[in-house]
Structure formats: C-alpha cells, structure tokens
Amino acid sequence: MKDNFSRSVIIALNDIQLQTALDRGTTRGVNNRIVAMGETTDANALRHQARLARERALNHLPDLLQQLERNVIANGGHVLWARDAAELNQIILDLCRKHDVRRVTKGKSMVTEESELNHALEANGIEVTESDLGEYIVQLAGETPSHIVFPMLHKTKEATAQLLHDKLGMPMTDKPEDMTRFVRGVMRRKYLEADMGISGVNFAIAETGTIATVENEGNNRLSTSTPRVYVAVMGIEKVIATWEDYAVLVQLLARSATGQRLSVYNNLMSGPRRADEPDGPDVFYLVIMDNGRSRILGTEYAESLACIRCGACLNACPVYQNIGGHAYGWVYPGPIGSIVTPLLLGPTRAPKLPYASSLCGACQAACPVEIAIPDMLLRLRRDLVQAGDPTPGWRIGMWLWATAFKSPVLYRLGGKMAGMATRLLAGRSGKIKSLPPPFDAWTKQRDFPAFAESSFRERLKRRRGKQTDA
Amino acid sequence: MPSAREDILSRLRRAVAQQPTFPNRPQAPYLPVTRLAPDEDLKARFIAEVERVKGTVHVAPDDAAARRTLRELLAGRNAQRVTMWDEAHIPLPGVTALLQELGIERIQGSNAEVATADAGITGADWAIATTGTLVLSSGPGKPRMASLLPPVHIAVLTEDRIVPRLEDYIAAQRAQRLGVFRRSSNVTLITGSSRTSDIEMHPVFGVHGPLELHVILIENLSEMG
Ligand code: SF4
Numbered sequence: 001m002k003d004n005f006s007r008s009v010i011i012a013l014n015d016i017q018l019q020t021a022l023d024r025g026t027t028r029g030v031n032n033r034i035v036a037m038g039e040t041t042d043a044n045a046l047r048h049q050a051r052l053a054r055e056r057a058l059n060h061l062p063d064l065l066q067q068l069e070r071n072v073i074a075n076g077g078h079v080l081w082a083r084d085a086a087e088l089n090q091i092i093l094d095l096c097r098k099h100d101v102r103r104v105t106k107g108k109s110m111v112t113e114e115s116e117l118n119h120a121l122e123a124n125g126i127e128v129t130e131s132d133l134g135e136y137i138v139q140l141a142g143e144t145p146s147h148i149v150f151p152m153l154h155k156t157k158e159a160t161a162q163l164l165h166d167k168l169g170m171p172m173t174d175k176p177e178d179m180t181r182f183v184r185g186v187m188r189r190k191y192l193e194a195d196m197g198i199s200g201v202n203f204a205i206a207e208t209g210t211i212a213t214v215e216n217e218g219n220n221r222l223s224t225s226t227p228r229v230y231v232a233v234m235g236i237e238k239v240i241a242t243w244e245d246y247a248v249l250v251q252l253l254a255r256s257a258t259g260q261r262l263s264v265y266n267n268l269m270s271g272p273r274r275a276d277e278p279d280g281p282d283v284f285y286l287v288i289m290d291n292g293r294s295r296i297l298g299t300e301y302a303e304s305l306a307c308i309r310c311g312a313c314l315n316a317c318p319v320y321q322n323i324g325g326h327a328y329g330w331v332y333p334g335p336i337g338s339i340v341t342p343l344l345l346g347p348t349r350a351p352k353l354p355y356a357s358s359l360c361g362a363c364q365a366a367c368p369v370e371i372a373i374p375d376m377l378l379r380l381r382r383d384l385v386q387a388g389d390p391t392p393g394w395r396i397g398m399w400l401w402a403t404a405f406k407s408p409v410l411y412r413l414g415g416k417m418a419g420m421a422t423r424l425l426a427g428r429s430g431k432i433k434s435l436p437p438p439f440d441a442w443t444k445q446r447d448f449p450a451f452a453e454s455s456f457r458e459r460l461k462r463r464r465g466k467q468t469d470a
Numbered sequence: 471m472p473s474a475r476e477d478i479l480s481r482l483r484r485a486v487a488q489q490p491t492f493p494n495r496p497q498a499p500y501l502p503v504t505r506l507a508p509d510e511d512l513k514a515r516f517i518a519e520v521e522r523v524k525g526t527v528h529v530a531p532d533d534a535a536a537r538r539t540l541r542e543l544l545a546g547r548n549a550q551r552v553t554m555w556d557e558a559h560i561p562l563p564g565v566t567a568l569l570q571e572l573g574i575e576r577i578q579g580s581n582a583e584v585a586t587a588d589a590g591i592t593g594a595d596w597a598i599a600t601t602g603t604l605v606l607s608s609g610p611g612k613p614r615m616a617s618l619l620p621p622v623h624i625a626v627l628t629e630d631r632i633v634p635r636l637e638d639y640i641a642a643q644r645a646q647r648l649g650v651f652r653r654s655s656n657v658t659l660i661t662g663s664s665r666t667s668d669i670e671m672h673p674v675f676g677v678h679g680p681l682e683l684h685v686i687l688i689e690n691l692s693e694m695g
Contacts, residue, residue: 021670028671040503049501055492062482075652081475133677134668150668157669176669180677187678192582208651218618218664218679225614225656226581236478243640243648244500251503251601251636258667261504261519261601262636265679266659273655278613279581280655290478298485302492 005352008327018154022324025153029315032259033366040255050252051370053245054306057237061297064206064239065288071209075271077284085115088289092117092198092231095285096126099229101195103127107213107220108135109200110148110309111233111289113331114344117198129190131219133183140167146325146333149257149311154324187219197223197281201234202253202308204286205246209270211286212246214253216264224269230281232269236293237305249308252368256310292344301376304339306369313363313373319356328353335363335373339380347384354380502637504600512599512632513687519602523662524675525683536562536626536688543624543684544572544589553577553584553620554591556611561593561688562626581615590616590680594625595650595657596639597632597685603661604685605639607654614656623680625660629690 012018037043057064069079082088088111095101104126106112118128118139130139134151138144141163145151152160157176164170170182199220203212211232213220224230240246254260273280296305314320314334325333329350330341338353354377357363363373472480485491506515517527528543530536540562544552552574557565569576577587584590592612596605604625608614617623633639636659643650650657664679675681 025671028667032671039505041501041505045501046503049498052495052497055495056497059486059490059492059494061486062479065479065482071652075655081473081478083474083477087474131678132668133666137668150671152668153671155669157672160669176672176674179669180666180674184676184678188585191678192585205651208648210651216665216667217677219677221614221618221658222678225618236482243644243651244637247636247640248500248503255503260523260661262603262659262661264523264660264662264665266661268651268657268659269655270651270657271655274609274653276610277608277655278578278611279615280608284655288478290474290481294478294481294485297482298491 036255036259089120107199312366549588553587590620
C-alpha cells in the first residue's frame with residue numbers, strides 16, 4: 001500500500017455521498033449490536049468466554065493446525081500451505097490448471113483480498129465473480145471493500161442503482177429490494193457455470209476438520225456447494241479447538257456483526273462429497289496462509305490474532321464513522337486494521353494508522369473477544385517513535401481533527417469529531433494543557449451553528465475547569 | 471529447502487515454545503448464549519423466532535393436516551416441478567403420492583436441472599428453538615441443492631426434533647462422537663430467509679438462497695394422549 005492516508009482522509013471527509021452512507025450504515029450497525037448483545041444471558045461473561053476460547057486456540061496454534069490437517073485429510077480433503085500472498089495465488093492458479101478451471105465464483109474472503117487473488121486469476125484468463133452482493137457491486141465498480149462485513153458501506157443506494165444501470169442495464173430504481181432481485185438473477189447463471197468455488201473461513205474446527213463459514217445471502221453456500229472444485233482459504237489464526245468453542249464464537253460473531261441471533265446460513269464443510277452423497281463438490285482443498293501472522297504470535301500484539309472479524313469496532317469508531325474504510329489504505333480498515341495493517345505489512349508501510357484513533361475505547365468496549373485495541377495502538381506509536389518516526393503522533397492526530405473541522409460536512413460531524421478531539425487531547429496527558437489554534441478559534445465563535453451540541457460545550461467547560469484547577 | 475508447511479509450523483512452534491502466548495486461564499463451564507425461561511414452551515419459541523427472521527411456520531396437528539398444508543403451499547405457488555429429499559428422510563408419508571396427484575414433476579440430477587424446480591422439500595435433522603434455526607445434514611438421499619436452489623424451501627419437521635439452544639445441538643452431537651461432522655460433507659444451520667444488509671445496512675430478504683422459507687411443524691402425537 002501507499003502511505004497516502006492524509007490525502008485519503010481529506011477526500012473522504014469532503015465526499016458527501018460517502019458521509020451519507022457512513023452515517024446511515026454505522027448507526028444501524030452499532031444499534032443492532034447493542035440490542036443483540038443485551039439480549040444474551042450475560043454479555044460480558046460471554047465475551048470473556050469467547051476470549052478464552054480464542055486464547056486457548058492461539059496458545060496451541062501449531063498443534064491445532066496439524067490436528068485440523070489430519071482431520072481434513074481423513075474427510076477426503078487436501079491441505080496446502082502458503083507462506084505468503086504470492087504463494088497463495090500460485091497454489092490457486094496451479095489448482096485451476098490441474099482441474100481445468102475457467103470460471104470461479106468466490107464467497108467472501110479477506111485473505112484473498114490480502115493476496116489480490118482476483119487480479120492474479122484474471123491475468124491468467126480465468127473469470128472470477130465475487131458472489132456476495134456487496135463484494136459483487138464493489139467488483140463491478142472496480143473498487144475495493146471498505147468494511148469487513150459490509151463491503152459497500154461507502155456506497156449509497158442511489159449510487160448502487162446508477163452503477164447497476166450503467167454496467168448491467170438494470171432499470172433505474174431506488175429500492176434496495178429491486179436491486180437485490182436483479183443481482184440474484186445475474187448471479188444465478190454464474191454459480192451454475194462455475195468450475196471452482198472459493199471461500200474464506202470464519203472458523204476451522206480442528207477436532208473434526210470442519211470449515212465453518214458465516215453468511216446471510218446464500219452466496220457462500222452456493223459457491224461452496226455448486227462448483228465441482230471447492231477451495232477454502234484461511235489465515236493460520238482461524239483454527240479453533242472444539243465445537244463448544246464454535247457455538248459461543250459463532251453466536252457472538254452474528255450478534256456483534258449484524259445483531260442477528262445467528263447468521264442465516266452457517267455452513268459447515270467437512271471434505272468433498274462422499275461417494276453416497278447426491279451432490280456437493282468432487283474435490284476439496286484447504287489452503288492455510290501465514291503472510292506475516294506467525295511473526296505476531298508470541299509478541300505483545302498476539303491478541304490481534306484473536307480477532308473474529310465481526311466489524312463491530314469499525315462501526316463503533318468515531319474515526320471510521322467519519323473517514324470510512326478506504327482511507328485506511330489496505331484490506332483491514334478501522335481500529336483493528338490500524339493494528340493489523342502495520343503488523344502484517346511492516347510499520348513503515350503504514351506509519352499514520354496507529355495515530356488514526358482518539359483512543360476513546362469504543363472499539364474495545366464493542367469487541368466480542370475483548371481485544372485491547374487502544375493499548376496496542378499506543379504500543380505501536382511507541383515502536384514508531386523508537387524507530388525514529390519523523391512525524392510525531394499528536395501532530396497527525398491534531399491534523400486529522402483540524403482537517404475534519406474545516407470540511408464542508410462539518411454540520412453533521414460536529415458532535416462526533418469534537419468528542420473525538422477532546423478525548424484525543426485529554427488522552428495524551430490526561431488533561432488539556434493548552435487549547436491548540438483551531439480549537440481556540442472556535443471558542444471565540446460562540447454562535448458557530450455546527451457545534452450547537454450542548455454536551456460538547458459542557459464537556460469543554462469541564463475540561464477548561466480542570467485545567468484551571470490544576 | 472523446507473516446505474511452506476514445515477516453515478510455518480516451525481515458526482509457530484518457536485513462538486509458543488518459550489511460554490504460552492497467553493496465560494493458561496481456567497475455563498469455567500460454558501454459559502449458553504441465549505436466554506431460556508425454565509418453563510419455556512419450545513414450540514412457541516421456535517415459531518416466534520422463525521417468524522422474526524422472515525420464515526413461516528405452519529403447525530399441523532397430524533400427518534393429514536401436514537399434507538393439506540403442503541398441497542396448499544405447492545398449489546398456491548402453481549408449482550410444476552419440485553425437487554426433494556428421499557421420502558425416507560421426510561417425516562411425512564405420502565409426499566410422492568401427493569406430487570403425483572397434483573401432476574407435479576419430481577426433478578433430480580444436475581444442478582442446472584434442479585435449479586429449474588419451483589420448490590424444494592426437505593426434512594431437517596434438528597431445530598433450535600431460541601435462534602429459530604433448522605439443521606440440515608447432507609447424506610444419501612439428502613441433496614444439499616433441495617434447500618438451496620429452488621425459490622421456495624419447504625422443510626418438514628416433527629416437534630420432538632426441537633432442542634432449546636445451539637449448545638444443546640452440539641452436546642447431542644458430542645454424545646454421538648461428532649459423527650455427523652465426519653460423515654456429512656455439509657451441515658447447514660439455516661436461520662430464516664436469505665437476506666442482505668449490504669445496501670446501507672437496510673435489510674432485504676431473498677438474495678441468493680431461497681426467497682421463501684416454510685416450515686411444516688407436525689405436533690407430537692404423545693401430546694394428544
Ligand atoms: S477487533 Fe474485535 S470488534 Fe474488531 S473486528 Fe475483530 S473481533 Fe470484531
């Protein structure tokens with residue numbers, strides 16, 4: 001990735017369409033999660049239970065991967081290993097050749113986003129179709145996903161309709177229902193023609209060699225059941241020990257990601273079609289990719305590997321809510337992306353991401369596996385400073401805030417950004433010692449309409465009071 | 471040169487060798503996720519949960535009523551072609567005869583053919599009350615496509631197959647040494663109708679999976695004495 005974070009942020013903040021989409025989307029996401037977690041037996045106890053399940057899996061990672069491998073083979077499947085993204089793409093290309101594959105449908109897979117598999121396949125004359133509705137629209141637009149659960153969160157329904165109209169001749173409509181039905185028709189043919197289906201993996205259950213995927217649309221079920229070759233692709237950290245672990249994790253994932261009790265289709269794949277089964281893929285491969293993850297295990301960042309990619313921390317994050325996913329520059333946006341991206345790509349490739357946070361703690365509070373995201377962001381900042389990073393972090397933080405302050409979408413952002421800025425300022429030293437120039441300018445303009453939010457004024461007064469007391 | 475597999479595994483072994491990455495913390499017995507009243511009526515809860523996720527449950531007091539419901543569902547959709555599990559795996563006798571009587575053709579064979587069916591009829595291994603979930607495993611006479619390709623999925627279920635929670639389903643499989651997850655290439659937990667929230671997180675039902683989900687729930691005979 002290129003480090004053009006600052007530029008991307010300015011573009012994002014000035015993009016009215018993006019701001020509208022983010023506002024509508026993240027608000028629903030946060031509300032859905034809060035309601036769904038509140039309806040459980042004991043949300044905090046369950047999060048802790050889920051956390052322990054992930055910790056145990058990471059503590060025994062090499063053993064569990066080997067157990068998984070043995071059981072996949074016992075089920076009649078094959079297991080292949082990839083050190084990095086290039087090896088992963090080569091493995092899949094080789095499989096395409098071996099099985100004479102012309103057309104591929106893909107269920108959602110973040111790992112193949114890491115490796116940019118679609119480009120590799122297309123460069124070799126293989127047609128790839130993303131089958132998740134959001135991923136498909138993103139692919140059609142020639143874009144990349146902006147959220148790990150809602151890939152087209154950056155797009156409004158109006159823009160989606162225009163795209164489907166322009167590219168596929170869909171009659172114009174403003175109803176998501178009509179757009180969805182239209183895409184269903186297009187995709188149906190793709191599934192039936194595909195030679196290979198590729199999917200990501202949400203959990204790999206070691207004790208039976210079962211691949212679990214989680215989805216709502218049915219595209220993943222179709223991609224993993226209809227084509228004659230099925231390839232599942234996972235990062236090494238996706239393995240879990242037991243079915244009891246699966247039961248808690250899969251339920252917290254659904255509740256945290258979308259507010260559902262369970263996602264519509266929880267697909268559990270154990271090898272290829274058995275001789276006596278009437279349908280399903282003839283061949284099954286599991287590809288296990290490292291791509292930098294083994295470097296993280298055993299370090300103080302190991303808990304980032306516990307992530308189950310629910311996206312709750314993205315929705316909850318005041319920075320993500322304002323800049324969206326693309327500004328983060330790589331596959332994993334939001335708070336967890338700000339940790340995982342520098343860890344996987346190397347700190348110098350994304351030096352600004354650890355600062356793209358107000359350390360407000362909303363991410364950690366939302367996380368179903370209790371990942372201490374703010375702590376890790378601070379450690380990453382420390383690492384950057386120790387490595388002689390030329391840009392002091394607080395400057396980027398201030399810049400982020402000041403930029404947002406000046407942007408034309410100020411009206412709607414006001415409350416959120418202000419809260420973020422005060423937390424950022426207070427977060428550095430515990431107190432605000434002096435108010436920096438843009439802030440100071442605002443305090444003079446008392447009648448500035450965007451910040452009429454009284455809670456902000458109260459907070460500001462409180463902060464200033466604290467300052468005088470000190 | 472070591473293989474990628476050896477490389478990755480040895481790196482991981484080195485990482486976990488010195489000390490475990492996380493302290494080994496004792497694990498208390500698992501707390502189940504969903505709430506359940508001590509006197510919960512599982513049938514009522516299951517029906518309520520399925521309807522929340524845009525499925526329809528048709529309660530049938532006996533087989534004859536279940537067949538009447540099935541007939542209405544098929545006739546109401548003007549179904550000409552139906553794909554289904556073998557009758558042995560559907561807990562309702564007389565489905566084949568009913569299709570013949572209605573002049574409905576039974577489709578089997580390639581995915582492309584099955585995709586032309588107007589409805590798919592299946593049984594279900596289990597149902598989960600607190601989440602409104604159906605559990606379907608693949609196996610001889612139990613094609614995956616019957617619950618996947620047709621626009622309408624009709625699952626026939628007897629009340630005694632309802633367990634309270636996902637955790638209870640897993641415990642039951644544990645008691646059977648997890649055999650189903652080794653035997654069946656596919657087990658699917660179906661919770662409601664195919665849906666998406668991709669467009670502005672606005673829920674839309676009927677995406678790539680079936681547009682309609684119907685459960686014909688046959689009540690227990692024992693209840694009627
Ligand atoms: S860090 Fe936690 S909240 Fe964020 S995506 Fe991962 S599991 Fe979800």
